[in-house]
Amino acid sequence: MTIDEGYTKFECDWTECELPKFRETDELCRWRRPLHDAGLIGIYADAGIGFGNISMRIGSGPEFLISGTQTGHLRDVGPQHFSLVTNADPERNRVSCRGPVQASSESMTHAALYQTDSSIMAVVHVHSKLLWNGLAGLIPTTDPAVAYGTPEMAREFARLWRESDFRTTGIAVMGGHEEGLVSIGETMAVAATKILELQERLP
């Protein structure tokens, strides 16, 4: 397989600083652990490349808090592993962030989802060969020709939101991103539980 995780495709304008205090940080840390334990966030051991990341919108605008790049291998995370994305421009593939680490290389995927609808407050991006192979095409799936981290991916999420039941089910397969799925919700509990329950239902 082609592992395209870990390569920062987007331009990242990073201000290194301590992470400002947010109540969402604790929630992110708490929900990340069961996702990591389920193998939905982790590391491809052979390649040493992390996968999966979670985020929460801060306020009602474009800002969101997201796990940092290359944190996939960690079971326990703290505020030092998160970054605040203050602006993201899918068309120019450019992200501005501030915090102790650079935002995940998949920040653009998260940004694209937050831009899709203001009701989306939490995004979970996981990798699962089983879920991806089993569900691609059966549940809302982005065009396989569209790679992650591209402006086209943002348009794909918007299309699914309009044309499929993604709006109600909150889970989609990223057709052009091997093993990649996203889960969204009005809270992190909703987004994380959805994908964990899906995983549990697998034979």
Ligand SMILES: [Zn+2]
């Ligand atoms: Zn991914």
